[in-house]
Amino acid sequence: MAPRDGRDAALARPGSPAGLSESVTSQEPRPESARAGASAVPAAPWIDSHAHLADAAFADDRAAVLERARAAGGQGIVCIGASVADAALARAVAAAHPGFVWWTAGVHPHDAAGFDAIGDAEAITQAMQDGAVAVGECGLDYHYDHSPRALQRRAFAAQLAIAAQQRRPVVVHTREAEDDTIAMLREAGSAGIRGVLHCFTGSPALAEAGLDAGWYLSIAGIATFRKWERDDVLRSVPADRLLVESDSPYLAPVPYRGKRNEPAWCAYTLRRLAEVRGSDPQTLGAQLVANARQLFVLS
Numbered sequence: 001m002a003p004r005d006g007r008d009a010a011l012a013r014p015g016s017p018a019g020l021s022e023s024v025t026s027q028e029p030r031p032e033s034a035r036a037g038a039s040a041v042p043a044a045p046w047i048d049s050h051a052h053l054a055d056a057a058f059a060d061d062r063a064a065v066l067e068r069a070r071a072a073g074g075q076g077i078v079c080i081g082a083s084v085a086d087a088a089l090a091r092a093v094a095a096a097h098p099g100f101v102w103w104t105a106g107v108h109p110h111d112a113a114g115f116d117a118i119g120d121a122e123a124i125t126q127a128m129q130d131g132a133v134a135v136g137e138c139g140l141d142y143h144y145d146h147s148p149r150a151l152q153r154r155a156f157a158a159q160l161a162i163a164a165q166q167r168r169p170v171v172v173h174t175r176e177a178e179d180d181t182i183a184m185l186r187e188a189g190s191a192g193i194r195g196v197l198h199c200f201t202g203s204p205a206l207a208e209a210g211l212d213a214g215w216y217l218s219i220a221g222i223a224t225f226r227k228w229e230r231d232d233v234l235r236s237v238p239a240d241r242l243l244v245e246s247d248s249p250y251l252a253p254v255p256y257r258g259k260r261n262e263p264a265w266c267a268y269t270l271r272r273l274a275e276v277r278g279s280d281p282q283t284l285g286a287q288l289v290a291n292a293r294q295l296f297v298l299s
């Protein structure tokens with residue numbers, strides 16, 4: 001396994017290269033369920049398209065985390081397998097919560113140097129036959145370069161091939177690798193592969209390439225940070241191509257920034273999305289739920 005805290009969480013670190021240096025707000029965290037109860041408005045619905053629920057960060061209170069997700073409007077959670085071993089854990093979490101948690105299997109770009117073109121490919125293929133809803137997360141991360149770039153491309157290409165063969169969508173992590181990502185997702189799109197660019201922080205050009213390929217963009221809590229600069233992308237994505245995610249335990253949205261993230265807080269990111277787009281959270285949330293069900297073929 002790659003160092004988990006070096007994956008997506010760095011975007012939340014003060015002084016990170018992304019320049020997202022907003023400090024944690026002093027506002028006292030309140031459970032979303034309490035807010036919903038106080039206002040007597042039902043929580044807007046959402047599906048968390050990307051959570052690392054099998055992470056050890058949830059070992060002690062996973063059931064409570066899932067309860068809070070439901071209370072906050074959660075209609076489901078896609079639990080990401082970022083390695084073959086992680087996918088086995090994700091599968092177990094999903095099995096304990098049928099119809100609410102689904103799982104994926106892939107090898108993260110950080111670990112691409114160790115990607116076994118035979119063994120890992122077989123394990124991921126088997127996972128699809130065992131009920132995983134997507135291949136991934138996989139992709140390219142040239143920010144950390146934890147694996148040589150050529151090996152990242154090789155592991156990503158191999159997983160795209162599995163997605164094509166198994167007719168499953170692909171969950172893609174990409175950071176500072178836009179040219180190669182655009183080239184590979186264009187090719188995947190023309191091969192009929194569908195997928196999601198998770199935790200989207202890319203340029204309008206990357207967004208456009210993804211949309212052209214028929215893919216989805218998933219927005220994480222980063223969109224609530226003061227220094228987020230991609231409202232243009234949030235506005236321009238067609239409503240039927242948008243997803244929301246926690247990427248928990250990383251990247252907690254404001255007002256929980258810096259804390260362990262959990263799926264329930266997708267409600268804050270959804271609210272932010274609705275604000276930027278001038279939409280009603282209930283309507284947008286229902287659309288995002290439908291999108292996740294369509295992409296991942298959830299049942």
Ligand SMILES: [Zn+2]
Nearest residue numbers: 008137173199
């Ligand atoms: Zn990621």
Ligand SMILES: [Zn+2]
Nearest residue numbers: 050080137247
């Ligand atoms: Zn992830």
